[in-house]
Structure formats: C-alpha cells, structure tokens
Amino acid sequence: MNYMLKNENAIYYECAYSCDNALYLRLGSEAFFITDGRYMIDAKTYVKNANVVIATDLYAQALKILKKTKIKKIIFDPKEWSVFGFERMRQKSKIDFIPQVDFSHKKRIIKSDEELKIIAKAAKLGAKAFKHLAKEFRKHGFGKDEYTLTHFAKGILGDFGKYDLSFDPIVAINKNAAKPHAMPTVTTLKKNDLLLVDAGLKYKRYCSDRTRTVQADKHFMFNTHQKFKHKNIQKAYDTVLKAHDNAISKARSGMKAKKIDA
Numbered sequence: 644m645n646y647m648l649k650n651e652n653a654i655y656y657e658c659a660y661s662c663d664n665a666l667y668l669r670l671g672s673e674a675f676f677i678t679d680g681r682y683m684i685d686a687k688t689y690v691k692n693a694n695v696v697i698a699t700d701l702y703a704q705a706l707k708i709l710k711k712t713k714i715k716k717i718i719f720d721p722k723e724w725s726v727f728g729f730e731r732m733r734q735k736s737k738i739d740f741i742p743q744v745d746f747s748h749k750k751r752i753i754k755s756d757e758e759l760k761i762i763a764k765a766a767k768l769g770a771k772a773f774k775h776l777a778k779e780f781r782k783h784g785f786g787k788d789e790y791t792l793t794h795f796a797k798g799i800l801g802d803f804g805k806y807d808l809s810f811d812p813i814v815a816i817n818k819n820a821a822k823p824h825a826m827p828t829v830t831t832l833k834k835n836d837l838l839l840v841d842a843g844l845k846y847k848r849y850c851s852d853r854t855r856t857v858q859a860d861k862h863f864m865f866n867t868h869q870k871f872k873h874k875n876i877q878k879a880y881d882t883v884l885k886a887h888d889n890a891i892s893k894a895r896s897g898m899k900a901k902k903i904d905a
Contacts, residue, residue, distance in 0.1 A: 645670050646718040646746065647705065649728065653720075653747035655848055660689035666701045667693070670712050677701050677708075702731040709738060720746040761849045769843050769851035772800045773865040776840065781861060785834065789814050789827035800842050809843035809850035820856065835860055835872065856880065 648654050648667040655661040658674065662682045668675040674693035678686050678701070686695045698704035709717070716739045721729070733740055754762065776799045784792055796812035815825035816832055820839035832838060838859040843852035855865040858872065867884065871877040890903045 644718070645714050645716060647732075648720075648747060649723040650720070650747060652848060653723065653751075656747065656751055658693040659691045660686060662686070664701065666705050668705060668708060668717075670708075670714055670717075673712075675705075675708055677704050702728060706732065706735055709736060715739060716741055718743050718746055720744060720748075723747075758849070761847050762851075765844065765846035765849045765851040766853075768806065768846055769800075769853055772802070772844060773840070773842075773853065773855065775799050777857075777863060777865045780832070780838070780859070781863065784832050785859070786831055788829045788831045789816060789819065790829070792832060793827045796840065796842055800844050802844075807845040809845055809852050812840065812842035814842075815839045832859055837876070838863075840865065 646669050648657065648669075649665075651661040651663065651665070654665055654667040654676070657667055657669065658676055660676070662678060662685070664682070665676060665678040665686075668677070675696050676686060676690045676693040677696045677698055679699060680697055683695075683697050686697075696704055696708070718741045719729070721742045722744060729740075776796055779795055779799055780792065784795065787795075792814040793812055796814055797808065800806075800812060801808050813825055814827065815822065815838075816830045817837050819825045819828055819830060820837055824841075825839075836859045837856060839854065839856045841852075841854040843850055845851075853865075855867075857863045857865060857869055858876075867887075869880060871880060894903050
C-alpha cells in the first residue's frame with residue numbers, strides 16, 4: 644500500500660516521532676520521514692522503521708522520491724493537507740492521488756494493548772493532577788478570578804511543563820459552568836460556589852480528559868461522588884452520575900457509542 648501523511652499524530656503513529664514540519668511517505672515496504680534540518684538530530688534518534696530525509700523543501704523532496712520509485716497511485720487524507728501543499732504535489736506529478744477521508748484515523752481506531760496502557764497511564768496522571776489542583780484551589784483559589792484559576796490549572800495539570808495539555812483547561816464558576824466550553828471571566832471563587840474544571844494532559848501524545856463539578860467548600864476534592872447543599876443541584880448531579888456509571892457498566896468491545904448512550 645502507498646500513502647502519504649502530513650498530520651503530526653498520524654506520522655507519530657507510523658514511526659514513533661513527529662514534529663511541526665514533516666511529511667511521511669509509505670511506499671510498499673519502504674517508508675520515508677522527510678523534515679528540515681532543525682529536527683535532524685531528534686529525527687535520526689527517534690524515528691523507527693523509516694528512512695530519515697532532511698530537506699529544505701519537503702514537497703520537492705517527496706516528489707523526487709515518488710518519481711524515483713515510479714509508483715502510479717498513492718492514498719492521502721484531504722483533511723490533513725492544505726490546498727497549497729496538495730497542489731504542490733499534484734501539479735508536478737502524474738501520480739493518481741486517491742483521497743480517503745480519515746485514512747489514518749481508521750487505522751488507529753482500534754487500540755493495541757500497548758496503546759491502552761499508555762491511555763490508562765494518561766488517565767492516572769490526570770487523576771493525580773486533579774488532586775494537586777484541588778489542594779491548590781483550596782489553599783490559594785478563593786478570591787481569585789477564573790483567569791487566575793485557569794492559569795493555576797495550566798501549570799499544575801502539565802506538571803509545570805513536563806506534560807502537554809490535551810486542550811486549554813476550562814475553569815468556570817456558577818452560571819458560567821453551564822456553558823459547554825466556557826471562556827474565563829472576572830468572576831471570583833467564593834465559598835460554596837459551584838466550580839467546574841474540564842481538563843486533561845497528554846502522555847506520549849495520548850490525551851486524558853476529565854470533568855468535575857464541585858461545591859467549593861474548604862474540604863472539596865475532585866472526586867466522582869459529590870455532595871451539594873441544594874437538593875435540585877444534588878438531584879441533577881446524581882442523575883448525570885447514574886447515567887455515567889450505567890454507560891460504563893454496559894460498554895462492551897465492539898459496541899457503537901450511540902448504543903451505550905441510549
């Protein structure tokens with residue numbers, strides 16, 4: 644099978660390394676990782692099962708390799724490629740470029756045992772980070788606005804630079820927490836406010852992601868089970884928690900998510 648990749652995660656999956664300026668070719672049994680000189684040392688150190696090629700013009704180098712191998716067809720995912728990049732490849736080649744949307748995603752959708760271990764590790768690191776974050780918020784969070792709390796969350800969740808974040812943390816108080824993806828505001832955290840944190844970190848490029856809603860008293864923790872003073876809030880929380888637990892108990896290998904959600 645012949646295919647070309649441009650997405651960082653797709654490339655990493657193939658050869659255990661990637662960067663923000665790389666192109667990957669798989670041509671039958673041969674593979675090529677093409678990047679520029681800034682990444683030469685790391686690429687030659689970490690890339691597995693592919694020839695590392697250093698070039699100033701990645702597209703020109705890819706075309707040179709394609710011409711040399713004389714292949715006639717190659718698969719690509721149009722979601723991965725800019726118009727500029729794809730046109731550079733197409734206009735200067737007689738190869739038949741075959742679009743397959745989500746080509747790499749479909750290859751990666753079923754996780755190996757090793758990937759599952761990495762994902763589990765990411766989740767454990769995320770849980771540990773949330774414990775540290777709760778402690779920090781209890782000690783220094785009250786009286787701080789959502790901007791400051793978000794700044795705290797970025798540092799603690801990423802272990803101050805050790806891990807990349809899955810996405811920018813969402814820290815929202817009271818009515819702002821009702822928004823699916825709330826932006827921070829000048830609202831400050833007070834005792835017994837509702838506090839939502841939606842965040843995660845990456846481990847070996849695999850993302851963890853957890854959301855917790857708590858009543859921010861002096862003892863709060865980001866545990867799954869929570870207690871609230873208002874009955875209506877407790878009822879709503881318990882309903883969501885029940886659905887959460889029910890989905891986990893019914894989930895089976897091979898099931899579609901819509902069946903679990905139903």
